[in-house]
Structures are given as structure tokens and as C-alpha cells.
Amino acid sequence: MRFMPVVYVREGAKLGKHIYDDDGRILLKKGATLTKKILNRINEMGIRSVYIDDEFSDTELEDIIKPELRNKAISAVKETFAHFEKFSRYISENPMQNKHQIKKLNQKKDEYLQFLGKISEEIINDILSNKHVIVNLIDIKSTDNYTYQHCINVAVLSLVLGIEMKLNKGELKNLCLGAMLHDIGKTIIPKEILLKNGKLTKEEFEIIKEHTTKGYDYLKTSIDIPGTARIITLQHHEKVDGSGYPQGLSDSEINKLAKIVAIADVYDALTSDRPYRQAMPPNEALEYIYANGGSHFDFEMVKTFSSKIIPYPIGTLIKLSNGEIAVVEDIIPNFPLRPKIRIISNDNGKVIDLMKEKNLVITGIQYEAPAS
Incomplete structure (x- = not known):
């Protein structure tokens, strides 16, 4: 799953993490299909970002506490x-x-x-x-x-x-x-x-x-x-x-x-x-x-x-210094800024270890998936 602002969420995306109301009750369950009506309701609640599952990211991210x-x-x-x-x-x-x-x-x-x-x-x-x-x-x-x-x-x-x-x-x-x-x-x-x-x-x-x-x-x-x-x-x-x-x-x-x-x-x-x-x-x-x-x-x-923060969790879409878009595939212990990634902005799906590709750097997070 990946974190993204509601304004970037496409209709039909699946919710990746429960949304709770102000009393701690589940308001919208993980896996729910996000329609325009539901996205508008989420926005009205003052929730501006959500976790989604899509074709690039369906890995479960665990909370630190239950x-x-x-x-x-x-x-x-x-x-x-x-x-x-x-x-x-x-x-x-x-x-x-x-x-x-x-x-x-x-x-x-x-x-x-x-x-x-x-x-x-x-x-x-x-x-x-x-x-x-x-x-x-x-x-x-x-x-x-x-x-x-x-x-x-x-x-x-x-x-x-x-x-x-x-x-x-x-x-x-x-x-x-x-x-x-x-x-x-x-x-x-x-x-x-x-x-x-x-x-x-x-x-x-x-x-x-x-x-x-x-x-x-x-x-x-x-x-x-x-x-x-x-x-x-x-x-x-x-x-x-x-x-x-x-x-x-x-x-x-x-x-x-x-x-x-x-x-x-x-x-x-x-x-x-x-x-x-x-x-x-x-x-x-x-x-x-x-x-x-x-x-x-x-x-x-x-x-x-x-050292305890993962800035680019598995499933995050990222922009690279060469203009390509990739998805984070794996985190390297003690080197969170140099993960293993898979290119998705072209058809080759190449996997790159940024620990080895020294000349390539992450320039930011990409919320919108590249056009197919």
C-alpha cells in the first residue's frame, strides 16, 4: 500500500488501511473501493490523505502499535x-x-x-x-x-x-x-x-x-x-x-x-x-x-x-534524477535513502539497487502513476 493525498486518488482504487471515526470505530474498511462519493465524504471529514492498494503497491505496512x-x-x-x-x-x-x-x-x-x-x-x-x-x-x-x-x-x-x-x-x-x-x-x-x-x-x-x-x-x-x-x-x-x-x-x-x-x-x-x-x-x-x-x-x-525513519516505504512511487518513475521494492538496512527499486515508466521493469547505482538518486515522491 502507499500513502497519497486524496486529490490524487483515482476512482476505483482500493483502500489500503482502515479509516476510523472520531470515536475509534471503523468508518471505512480496508479493501473498500473508493468511489467519487466516498472520496468526497473522506474529504469532508478533514482527512486529506489515505493509504491505497493498486497495481504498483499491495504490500502491507504494519503500525508500530496495535x-x-x-x-x-x-x-x-x-x-x-x-x-x-x-x-x-x-x-x-x-x-x-x-x-x-x-x-x-x-x-x-x-x-x-x-x-x-x-x-x-x-x-x-x-x-x-x-x-x-x-x-x-x-x-x-x-x-x-x-x-x-x-x-x-x-x-x-x-x-x-x-x-x-x-x-x-x-x-x-x-x-x-x-x-x-x-x-x-x-x-x-x-x-x-x-x-x-x-x-x-x-x-x-x-x-x-x-x-x-x-x-x-x-x-x-x-x-x-x-x-x-x-x-x-x-x-x-x-x-x-x-x-x-x-x-x-x-x-x-x-x-x-x-x-x-x-x-x-x-x-x-x-x-x-x-x-x-x-x-x-x-x-x-x-x-x-x-x-x-x-x-x-x-x-x-x-x-x-x-536512522529509524523509512522515508520511502516499500510500494512508494518515486521520481529519479534521470527522469524515470520507479516503485520501491526493498529497503536496505541502515541505508533507507538507497532502496532497491523497479522502473515502471517504461516497459522493461528493470530492478535497480541504488546502493550500486551511485549516480542515480531519488528526487522526490510521485503520487500519480505514469500513463500506460
């Missing part, structure tokens, strides 16, 4: 964030707070956070059970559920990096928990700012920046969230050169786990469709991460992260 666990985690994050919004609304609308109501809200908060702690352990165990974890799937997100899906994907990506860095089990749990909660403060940012189709004003960006401190303040009184997990919510937008926010910290001043989440956060955001822009292909997102290694991100972490 779909049912991913959906369970998304639901838990959604409920936790909704409670934060309710809590914040009560505080702002009731200057003379009722102590009994505050206690009740705090108890409920602790229940949600305890449950997320258990889910963190499940996700870690699920990933650790796979001895050769690589990232070759982009998670498909809907507009309404984007924040919750994004938080789970950032947690998974962070764990992939954390495991490769040989973090211990306690650090991994704090990393996962902090990553799942890193954007909780965005719940109370006005949607017209979060989803603005255009450049933010200086005032709007200042409001966006508040999500780090507001999320941290909500979590800092909870004994169920260790300090190193809480600090991720505060520091995941700090940059190693000191140009980040909210405190302008640099390099060693930034918590190690927050540095990890910063990389995963940006990678997932770049490869996600948003109302104001189309998703960036994995190869371009990796180039962006690499270009900012040492300034925005810890460079050693960037190198480790890049």
Missing part, C-alpha cells in the same frame, strides 16, 4: 484534555471557587492521569515486543481529532527514539506520559487561532505560546505525573540554540526527554495534513529535521531518529 491500543490511547487523551478544558473553564468563570467542586475536579483529573499511566506501560510493552522497530507509516488524522491523534503519534515516535537511545523503563514511561500530554494546554487556545489559514500575528503567536505554561500549571500539582514527564509540557518548544519558548533555554538547560519530544513533535506535525497546508512527505520532513539539527534540535538525537 490499532486497538492506538484507538484506546487516543480516547483516553481526548477525555483527559476535555477535563482540562472543563477545569479551566470553571476556574475562569468562578472567581470564588467552591472548595468541594475543586476537590472533585482534581480527583477526576487524577483518575484520568492514572489511566494514562497504565496506557503508557501498554504502549511501551507493545513496542518493546517488536525487536526491529522502524517507522514506515504516517498516521492518518482527521481535523476534529488531530490534537489527540498527534499526541499519541508523538508518544510512539518519542519511544522509538528513546528505546534506540537505550533509556531505562522508568525514563520511557515518563517520556511516553509526557509526550501524550505535551499539547494539553492547546485545549484552551481558541480554535480560530489554532486552525488559522495563514500567518499568525504577533499577538496570536503569544497566545499559542501560552499552551506550554498552562499545560504545565495544570499538571504540576498532580502526584501521578512525575516531574520529568511534566517538564515535557513546558519545554517541548525550547531549542538548543536558545531561540525557543517559553523560557529561551539552551542545550543542557533543556530536559533530555523534552528534547526527544521536540523532534517527534515537529516530524509528526510536518507529515500531517492541516487545514492550512498539505502534509509534507517523510523525506522532506526528515530533511527539515536534519537541517535544524544543532540549532533547533539536539544533533545526535536527530541522527539517531533519522
Whole structure:
């Protein structure tokens, strides 16, 4: 199967991966024929890209964690964030707070956070059970559920990096928990700012920046969230050169786990469709991460992260420097930018090992199949 924007999908193509609704139920099953009506409905849901199976690509790409666990985690994050919004609304609308109501809200908060702690352990165990974890799937997100899906994907990506860095089990749990909660403060940012189709004003960006401190303040009184997990919510937008926010910290001043989440956060955001822009292909997102290694991100972490990402999964159509179109046939371990490919833009179907053909390079992803 291959990932492609809905605008490029031909009628009659087969869906390569289930599409879920906002409650985690299967909305459209893998294998469904994509008619014009169905494609329009997918688009209306705010889903801009899908996986398809076609004559060039019918290889199954496995998610890093089980779909049912991913959906369970998304639901838990959604409920936790909704409670934060309710809590914040009560505080702002009731200057003379009722102590009994505050206690009740705090108890409920602790229940949600305890449950997320258990889910963190499940996700870690699920990933650790796979001895050769690589990232070759982009998670498909809907507009309404984007924040919750994004938080789970950032947690998974962070764990992939954390495991490769040989973090211990306690650090991994704090990393996962902090990553799942890193954007909780965005719940109370006005949607017209979060989803603005255009450049933010200086005032709007200042409001966006508040999500780090507001999320941290909500979590800092909870004994169920260790300090190193809480600090991720505060520091995941700090940059190693000191140009980040909210405190302008640099390099060693930034918590190690927050540095990890910063990389995963940006990678997932770049490869996600948003109302104001189309998703960036994995190869371009990796180039962006690499270009900012040492300034925005810890460079050693960037190198480790890049080794776990497959920018051109099996089944991807690619453009070559000689003008030909090819499909990726096999991935070479430790050399994801030099896969084995099969030419499809002519009739010879030649298979090429890019590890051997040094003068030939991939110039980008091709979404439309060449005319037969």
C-alpha cells in the first residue's frame, strides 16, 4: 500500500488501511473501493490523505502499535484534555471557587492521569515486543481529532527514539506520559487561532505560546505525573540554540526527554495534513529535521531518529534524477535513502539497487502513476 493525498486518488482504487471515526470505530474498511462519493465524504471529514492498494503497491505496512491500543490511547487523551478544558473553564468563570467542586475536579483529573499511566506501560510493552522497530507509516488524522491523534503519534515516535537511545523503563514511561500530554494546554487556545489559514500575528503567536505554561500549571500539582514527564509540557518548544519558548533555554538547560519530544513533535506535525497546508512527505520532513539539527534540535538525537525513519516505504512511487518513475521494492538496512527499486515508466521493469547505482538518486515522491 502507499500513502497519497486524496486529490490524487483515482476512482476505483482500493483502500489500503482502515479509516476510523472520531470515536475509534471503523468508518471505512480496508479493501473498500473508493468511489467519487466516498472520496468526497473522506474529504469532508478533514482527512486529506489515505493509504491505497493498486497495481504498483499491495504490500502491507504494519503500525508500530496495535490499532486497538492506538484507538484506546487516543480516547483516553481526548477525555483527559476535555477535563482540562472543563477545569479551566470553571476556574475562569468562578472567581470564588467552591472548595468541594475543586476537590472533585482534581480527583477526576487524577483518575484520568492514572489511566494514562497504565496506557503508557501498554504502549511501551507493545513496542518493546517488536525487536526491529522502524517507522514506515504516517498516521492518518482527521481535523476534529488531530490534537489527540498527534499526541499519541508523538508518544510512539518519542519511544522509538528513546528505546534506540537505550533509556531505562522508568525514563520511557515518563517520556511516553509526557509526550501524550505535551499539547494539553492547546485545549484552551481558541480554535480560530489554532486552525488559522495563514500567518499568525504577533499577538496570536503569544497566545499559542501560552499552551506550554498552562499545560504545565495544570499538571504540576498532580502526584501521578512525575516531574520529568511534566517538564515535557513546558519545554517541548525550547531549542538548543536558545531561540525557543517559553523560557529561551539552551542545550543542557533543556530536559533530555523534552528534547526527544521536540523532534517527534515537529516530524509528526510536518507529515500531517492541516487545514492550512498539505502534509509534507517523510523525506522532506526528515530533511527539515536534519537541517535544524544543532540549532533547533539536539544533533545526535536527530541522527539517531533519522536512522529509524523509512522515508520511502516499500510500494512508494518515486521520481529519479534521470527522469524515470520507479516503485520501491526493498529497503536496505541502515541505508533507507538507497532502496532497491523497479522502473515502471517504461516497459522493461528493470530492478535497480541504488546502493550500486551511485549516480542515480531519488528526487522526490510521485503520487500519480505514469500513463500506460
